[in-house]
Structures are given as structure tokens and as C-alpha cells.
Amino acid sequence: MSEHTHASDVPAVSIKKMSKSFGDIEVLRDIDLVVNKGEVVSVLGSSGSGKSTMLRCINWLEEPDRGTIHIAGQRIGVNEHAGRKMTGKELATVRAKTGMVFQGFNLWPHLSVIQNVMEAPIYVKGMPKEQARAIAIELLEKVGLADKHNAFPFTLSGGQKQRVAIARALAMSPEVILFDEPTSALDPERVGEVLTVMKNLSAEGYTMIVVTHEMEFARAVSDQVVFLEKGLIIEKAPPAQFFTNPKTERVRKFLEISA
Amino acid sequence: MTEWSILWDAREVFSNGLIATVQLFVLSTLCAFVLGCALVYQLEHGNRLSRALRLLINLMRTLPFLILAYLLYYGLPPLGLRLSAWSAGLLALIVYHAAYFAEILRGSRLVMPEGYVEAAKAHGFTPLRLYLRIILPTLVIKTRPLLGNQLIIALKDTAFLTIITVQELTAAANSVQSTYFIPTQAFVVVIVLYWLISICLELALKRAARFGAKRGFDYV
Numbered sequence: 305m306s307e308h309t310h311a312s313d314v315p316a317v318s319i320k321k322m323s324k325s326f327g328d329i330e331v332l333r334d335i336d337l338v339v340n341k342g343e344v345v346s347v348l349g350s351s352g353s354g355k356s357t358m359l360r361c362i363n364w365l366e367e368p369d370r371g372t373i374h375i376a377g378q379r380i381g382v383n384e385h386a387g388r389k390m391t392g393k394e395l396a397t398v399r400a401k402t403g404m405v406f407q408g409f410n411l412w413p414h415l416s417v418i419q420n421v422m423e424a425p426i427y428v429k430g431m432p433k434e435q436a437r438a439i440a441i442e443l444l445e446k447v448g449l450a451d452k453h454n455a456f457p458f459t460l461s462g463g464q465k466q467r468v469a470i471a472r473a474l475a476m477s478p479e480v481i482l483f484d485e486p487t488s489a490l491d492p493e494r495v496g497e498v499l500t501v502m503k504n505l506s507a508e509g510y511t512m513i514v515v516t517h518e519m520e521f522a523r524a525v526s527d528q529v530v531f532l533e534k535g536l537i538i539e540k541a542p543p544a545q546f547f548t549n550p551k552t553e554r555v556r557k558f559l560e561i562s563a
Numbered sequence: 564m565t566e567w568s569i570l571w572d573a574r575e576v577f578s579n580g581l582i583a584t585v586q587l588f589v590l591s592t593l594c595a596f597v598l599g600c601a602l603v604y605q606l607e608h609g610n611r612l613s614r615a616l617r618l619l620i621n622l623m624r625t626l627p628f629l630i631l632a633y634l635l636y637y638g639l640p641p642l643g644l645r646l647s648a649w650s651a652g653l654l655a656l657i658v659y660h661a662a663y664f665a666e667i668l669r670g671s672r673l674v675m676p677e678g679y680v681e682a683a684k685a686h687g688f689t690p691l692r693l694y695l696r697i698i699l700p701t702l703v704i705k706t707r708p709l710l711g712n713q714l715i716i717a718l719k720d721t722a723f724l725t726i727i728t729v730q731e732l733t734a735a736a737n738s739v740q741s742t743y744f745i746p747t748q749a750f751v752v753v754i755v756l757y758w759l760i761s762i763c764l765e766l767a768l769k770r771a772a773r774f775g776a777k778r779g780f781d782y783v
């Protein structure tokens with residue numbers, strides 16, 4: 305019991321002194337970020353500032369050069385007991401605690417909508433098919449696609465694909481969902497339907513880290529806003545403060561341009 | 564007695580040959596496909612073994628099939644390994660076409676959008692599950708016309724095995740024509756039989772094509 309109360313105090317994501325270079329170019333420097341359970345963190349910054357790389361380091365799609373990342377208290381990428389890098393299998397068990405939604409959707413093209421949502425619960429968690437199906441039906445309902453179970457991804461609009469991708473991530477009951485510009489590839493009139501789903505998720509208490517250019521969303525939904533500039537977090541503040549009273553000239557400029 | 568009734572009387576020779584050919588074809592292509600898939604999985608790792616396998620695959624593809632069959636049947640006994648004609652032929656078919664299947668899948672793997680793989684990794688798929696559930700199905704659907712072509716080639720390669728004395732369909736025709744001196748009719752019969760097997764293959768490939776089209780996969 306006491307262990308349980310303890311566990312709920314552990315942050316969903318905790319990043320300490322994370323750095324990452326591609327060749328000679330340092331893309332991330334000394335990133336520190338704690339995301340508590342139920343929090344929504346928006347990550348802003350201009351193109352090339354390292355937002356995607358930061359997100360991809362959290363689930364080890366990119367391997368950071370230095371620093372530590374913990375997902376719900378578990379170190380990712382390094383097996384601390386054995387003092388070595390994680391094997392593919394070990395990495396998979398930590399990654400199963402995170403979900404990710406990509407700018408380009410990345411639905412698996414050979415699987416139908418409902419199969420896309422059922423796939424990871426069955427083949428990663430070993431969930432019985434019927435249970436996975438029940439969960440998938442519920443989640444597709446939640447994202448407004450109850451009528452698309454048997455459609456294949458290529459027949460869907462961008463907004464529909466992204467909502468399937470969100471359902472697919474939710475199906476694993478992740479500790480945190482990472483969104484990398486989830487609306488940037490959508491037609492303007494499709495952006496709203498995805499943002500609405502994401503707002504609902506935040507209201508339900510999902511933990512999310514969202515790289516976005518949607519200022520309204522960041523302002524309305526976030527608990528923290530993080531601003532990346534050339535691989536450094538130069539501001540980290542609640543949205544009220546971030547948007548009305550930024551500390552740096554850089555963010556002030558950025559907000560002016562985005563307004 | 565007409566030539567056609569001679570053929571009818573030799574029907575057992577033909578049907579035995581046909582059964583042998585179908586057995587060789589089905590068994591060898593199944594094994595070759597599985598082996599080819601396993602090779603491509605190993606190539607995913609990008610280690611020293613992968614590089615050695617790459618080399619071996621390329622070597623196999625530059626080798627005429629008949630040479631390989633000769634090598635396994637006549638070349639191994641001096642080294643202390645004696646295979647029956649059937650086993651040597653089957654092994655030759657498996658190894659040879661596995662290399663081709665591997666090469667077809669590998670080529671498609673190179674241009675497969677990395678996003679599908681990343682999405683699977685992000686959802687916690689282990690490397691093997693990722694390969695079996697996401698990568699391999701995508702590659703197979705994508706390359707289905709090339710895989711189908713390879714199946715037809717494999718079918719035709721079974722005929723080479725008559726030269727190392729495997730009693731398959733072409734051997735059956737040869738034995739009938741040399742016994743009764745009716746080469747044209749004997750070979751027409753086996754041509755028709757090969758053609759029938761090919762038609763069955765074509766039908767299967769059509770189904771595969773529809774399966775892919777339903778999922779929005781273009782031809783290669």
C-alpha cells in the first residue's frame with residue numbers, strides 16, 4: 305500500500321542533464337525536465353531548435369549522449385543493475401510505457417483501423433484478442449471513429465489517421481504520450497478535430513508532452529510551456545506567465561511573430 | 564497404337580513426375596521463403612554476421628542454378644557428404660531461391676518508410692515482433708509481384724534437377740520420349756502440366772494482388 309502511494313509521487317517523465325549531438329553539432333544541451341502525472345507540457349521553439357530530438361530521446365528513438373531519462377521511475381536505455389546498455393527487449397518493455405503520435409501518422413498500412421489499435425496490446429502486452437478488441441472499440445468511439453473499424457489507413461483523411469494514431473497510443477495505457485507536431489501535416493480545417501481529442505485527453509488526466517505550433521492549444525491546455533532555442537531550454541513556465549510575461553527577449557519575439 | 568495412347572499408357576510416369584515436381588516446388592519455395600525472411604531479419608542487425616550473409620547472398624545470385632545443383636550432388640561426396648539426388652536438388656532449390664527472396668525483401672526494406680518502424684518501436688515492440696508483425700508483412704505485400712515472379716522461376720528451376728537424376732516431371736517426359744521415341748508429344752504433355760501449375764500460381768498471385776490493393780499498396 306505504502307509502495308503505491310509512493311509510486312504516484314514518481315514523475316511520469318524525468319529528464320536530467322540530457323545532451324545530444326549529431327556529429328559535431330550539439331542539438332540538445334543539458335536538458336532538465338520533470339513531467340508529473342496528469343500534466344501537459346507544451347514544447348515550443350523554432351524549426352531546428354531540437355524539439356523532435358528531445359521527444360525522440362525520451363523513448364530512445366534517438367540515443368542521448370549524456371544524461372538520464374526515467375519513465376515512471378524506470379531508467380530508459382541503460383540497465384542499471386547490469387551496468388550496460390539495454391537490449392532490444394529490455395528497451396521495448398520501457399517503451400511500452402510510452403505512447404507516441406507522429407507528425408506523419410505512421411499508421412501501419414497493412415492493418416485495418418481496429419487492427420492498428422489492437423496490435424500493440426496483443427503483441428506487446430500479450431493481451432487476449434477479445435479484450436484488446438473491446439478496448440479498441442471503446443477508444444475508437446472516444447476519438448470519433450466508431451464507423452471506421454474496418455477501413456484501411458490509406459482511405460482515411462489526415463485528421464482521421466491522426467485520431468487513429470492517438471487511439472493506438474492510448475490502447476497501451478501509457479504513462480506519457482509524446483506528440484510531435486500532431487497537427488502540422490493536416491489541412492487547416494482538420495486541425496480542430498485532432499486538437500479537440502487532445503484537449504479531452506488532458507481533461508481526463510492523461511500525461512502528455514506536446515511539440516506544437518498551436519499557441520491557443522498550448523495556452524489553454526498546458527500546465528507548463530517549455531521553449532527550446534538552439535538545443536537549450538531557455539524558458540519553462542506555466543502558460544499564464546509564459547504568454548503574458550516572458551522572461552527572455554527571444555520568447556517575446558517568438559510570441560509576437562506567432563500572434 | 565497411336566502416339567497419344569502410348570502417352571495415356573505412360574500416365575503413371577507423368578503423374579509421378581508431376582507429384583515430384585509439385586512436392587519439390589512447394590517444399591523448396593516454402594523453406595526458401597522462410598530462410599529468406601530469416602536472412603533479412605539477420606540483416607536488420609547490421610553486424611559482422613549480417614555483412615557475411617550479404618556477401619553470401621550476392622555470391623549465390625551470381626551462380627547459375629545448375630552449377631549449384633551439380634556442386635551439391637557431385638561436389639559434396641568427395642568432401643564426405645553424400646546426399647541423394649532428391650535431397651541435393653531440394654537443398655539447391657532452397658538455398659538458391661532463399662538468396663533471391665532475401666534480396667527482393669532487402670531491396671524493399673531499404674525504401675520502407677522508417678516511420679512505420681519507429682511507431683512500432685515507440686509502442687514497445689521487441690525487435691523480433693517488430694519484424695514479424697510490421698516489417699515483414701509490409702515488405703511481402705509490397706513486393707508481391709517480384710515474389711510471384713521468383714516462384715515461377717523456382718518452378719522452372721525444378722526442371723534442371725533432371726540433370727542430377729531427380730525423377731521429376733521433365734525426367735518423366737525424357738524417359739517416355741526415349742523409350743517410345745515420341746519427343747514432341749511427350750514434351751507437349753509436360754509443357755501443359757507446367758502451364759497448369761503456373762495457372763494455379765497466377766490465381767494465387769491475383770488474390771495476393773487484391774489483398775494488397777485493398778490496403779492501398781502499389782505495385783512495388
Ligand SMILES: Nc1ncnc2c1ncn2[C@@H]1O[C@H](COP(=O)(O)OP(=O)(O)O)[C@@H](O)[C@H]1O
Pocket residue numbers: 326331349350351352353354355356357358
Ligand atoms: N538524424 C539526424 N542526423 C543529423 N542531424 C539531425 C538529425 N535529426 C535532426 N538533426 C538536426 O538536429 C537539429 C534539430 O532537429 P529537430 O530536433 O528535428 O528540430 P525541430 O523538431 O525543433 O525542428 C536540426 O538542425 C536537424 O537538422
Ligand SMILES: [Mg+2]
Pocket residue numbers: 355356357485
Ligand atoms: Mg520537429
